[in-house]
Amino acid sequence: MIWILDSINELNQVTPSSFNVYLKGGTCVQHFLRSEAQRFSKDLDLGVVFRNEILETEKSRLSNFRIIEAYINKLNKHLSKSGYTEDNGLVSARQGIPESWIICYDRFYKAKHSVPRYHGLQRKKGNWVMVEFSTLEYDPKFASQKIKLLPALYSGIEIEFPCATRSRILADKTIAMAGEKYGEREEIKDVLDVYTLLRNKEFDNDIQEACRLIKSYADRKEVELSRMLNRAKKTVSRLAEEMTDERLATDVNALLPRERRFGAIDEWKKLCEELKDRLSSFPVK
Amino acid sequence: MSAISGIQGKIIDALADNSWHSARDVARLASISPYSASKYLQWFVANGVVIWKAQNSKWFEYKLNKNSFFADVKRNYSGDLESLIVNEIERAVGKRYYFRGVFAKYLYDLLDWYAKISLFELDVQRNKFSKASEELQSASDYLILLPSSIDWKLVNIALKQGPVLLLGPDYNPKKSNVVDRFRVVKMEYLLLEEYRKRNNKEFLHLYRNAIAHGLDVDKFKKLHSIKKGGAKSFIF
Numbered sequence: 001m002i003w004i005l006d007s008i009n010e011l012n013q014v015t016p017s018s019f020n021v022y023l024k025g026g027t028c029v030q031h032f033l034r035s036e037a038q039r040f041s042k043d044l045d046l047g048v049v050f051r052n053e054i055l056e057t058e059k060s061r062l063s064n065f066r067i068i069e070a071y072i073n074k075l076n077k078h079l080s081k082s083g084y085t086e087d088n089g090l091v092s093a094r095q096g097i098p099e100s101w102i103i104c105y106d107r108f109y110k111a112k113h114s115v116p117r118y119h120g121l122q123r124k125k126g127n128w129v130m131v132e133f134s135t136l137e138y139d140p141k142f143a144s145q146k147i148k149l150l151p152a153l154y155s156g157i158e159i160e161f162p163c164a165t166r167s168r169i170l171a172d173k174t175i176a177m178a179g180e181k182y183g184e185r186e187e188i189k190d191v192l193d194v195y196t197l198l199r200n201k202e203f204d205n206d207i208q209e210a211c212r213l214i215k216s217y218a219d220r221k222e223v224e225l226s227r228m229l230n231r232a233k234k235t236v237s238r239l240a241e242e243m244t245d246e247r248l249a250t251d252v253n254a255l256l257p258r259e260r261r262f263g264a265i266d267e268w269k270k271l272c273e274e275l276k277d278r279l280s281s282f283p284v285k
Numbered sequence: 286m287s288a289i290s291g292i293q294g295k296i297i298d299a300l301a302d303n304s305w306h307s308a309r310d311v312a313r314l315a316s317i318s319p320y321s322a323s324k325y326l327q328w329f330v331a332n333g334v335v336i337w338k339a340q341n342s343k344w345f346e347y348k349l350n351k352n353s354f355f356a357d358v359k360r361n362y363s364g365d366l367e368s369l370i371v372n373e374i375e376r377a378v379g380k381r382y383y384f385r386g387v388f389a390k391y392l393y394d395l396l397d398w399y400a401k402i403s404l405f406e407l408d409v410q411r412n413k414f415s416k417a418s419e420e421l422q423s424a425s426d427y428l429i430l431l432p433s434s435i436d437w438k439l440v441n442i443a444l445k446q447g448p449v450l451l452l453g454p455d456y457n458p459k460k461s462n463v464v465d466r467f468r469v470v471k472m473e474y475l476l477l478e479e480y481r482k483r484n485n486k487e488f489l490h491l492y493r494n495a496i497a498h499g500l501d502v503d504k505f506k507k508l509h510s511i512k513k514g515g516a517k518s519f520i521f
Binding site: 253 | 386398437440445497
């Protein structure tokens with residue numbers, strides 16, 4: 001997570017000229033959680049909001065990528081000046097032209113680079129951060145916030161960065177659970193994230209707005225909101241049904257802090273039922 | 286005589302002399318069936334009440350861990366637990382071991398998320414399995430050691446008490462690799478295991494991550510086709 005924070009910090013140093021960028025996705029979810037509930041995320045999902053209107057055409061999609069590429073070049077120049085090298089800390093594009101509206105970059109760090117360069121924090125292992133720019137954002141909602149990811153909290157690092165609002169992040173995660181937009185993924189983490197968000201009472205007042213955002217997305221896709229929510233519930237049901245003792249151990253418990261682990265499949269199923277109930281209570285009108 | 290009633294009490298009584306006993310021994314001493322003895326002993330092991338050592342890959346012996354019948358909640362180790370495990374295992378078996386499973390995925394940077402890695406799956410050479418099972422007990426203040434043949438239900442129970450180390454006897458030198466000073470099963474074999482366990486959508490996600498981290502795709506496809514009985518086509 002420290003390298004996620006490092007990447008956010010570096011992005012902060014290089015302001016894009018033709019778009020705004022904001023933090024979304026799993027890392028943003030962690031920012032909203034209490035420290036003991038946070039998990040590590042290697043993805044830095046960034047929403048890109050162009051100052052000019054975007055048309056949903058192939059020409060526009062490719063033009064967006066060129067703008068992002070120009071920004072990455074500028075960012076890499078800055079990173080080089082900070083001492084990063086081609087195989088250590090610079091941002092590199094994935095090969096080929098992206099098929100969707102998301103352009104994906106990698107940032108690899110060598111183990112030996114992990115000297116105490118960043119606020120005295122270090123890891124022994126080399127690391128990798130995936131930086132994804134999502135260039136087609138519907139209803140972007142964000143505000144500049146003090147980042148509350150674990151390493152920032154523990155080390156008193158203060159970074160301000162635009163983050164998706166609570167309603168936006170809840171809507172995005174629910175849309176992801178509905179199997180929309182985000183492609184292949186580990187759905188278990190979505191279920192745990194949405195469940196944890198909804199257990200946070202601060203989110204109670206954001207559900208209405210999240211539903212409006214999900215509906216707006218559904219309207220663009222010509223799908224009913226209720227159908228989207230049903231799909232999300234189906235994902236949860238499927239993960240409850242498909243869960244085996246082995247998967248519970250290796251894909252869930254092995255990755256959670258002790259107090260959040262599940263002693264048996266029934267406990268996982270109970271969480272899934274609770275989540276489905278919460279999703280059922282979302283206002284659809 | 287144990288204060289605990291029923292079969293559990295009988296088993297505790299059978300182990301009260303604080304020496305090692307096979308499940309068959311325990312069954313005889315407790316006047317219960319070998320099946321029941323084995324089942325309850327594994328449950329005790331998962332809760333850290335009883336420790337085990339292997340005579341060979343299938344024959345285990347058991348004894349009481351401490352003078353407590355309660356589940357043994359592990360205290361946090363102050364350093365890297367994985368380094369402790371490596372020190373202990375190398376003392377027991379040298380370099381003939383590797384990590385696999387979720388910790389191997391962590392070493393290859395294939396995990397999308399985690400808060401804490403608390404399951405370590407380790408294979409050692411078959412003829413060193415017994416020694417490894419004995420030596421690794423010295424880490425039992427911080428983790429629960431289980432044989433990899435144990436029911437996954439019990440692994441989940443153990444994970445509630447603390448980190449778990451699953452020890453197996455299936456080390457194969459041709460599958461061995463070293464990543465960041467850790468001995469780990471080669472990525473292609475790791476992926477093969479994951480392929481068996483996952484649905485297509487999840488596996489494809491992992492597979493793409495693995496390619497970005499240097500998966501030898503041809504080797505993986507070849508291993509996959511051998512495993513599938515010589516099937517020519519590959520689904521991806």
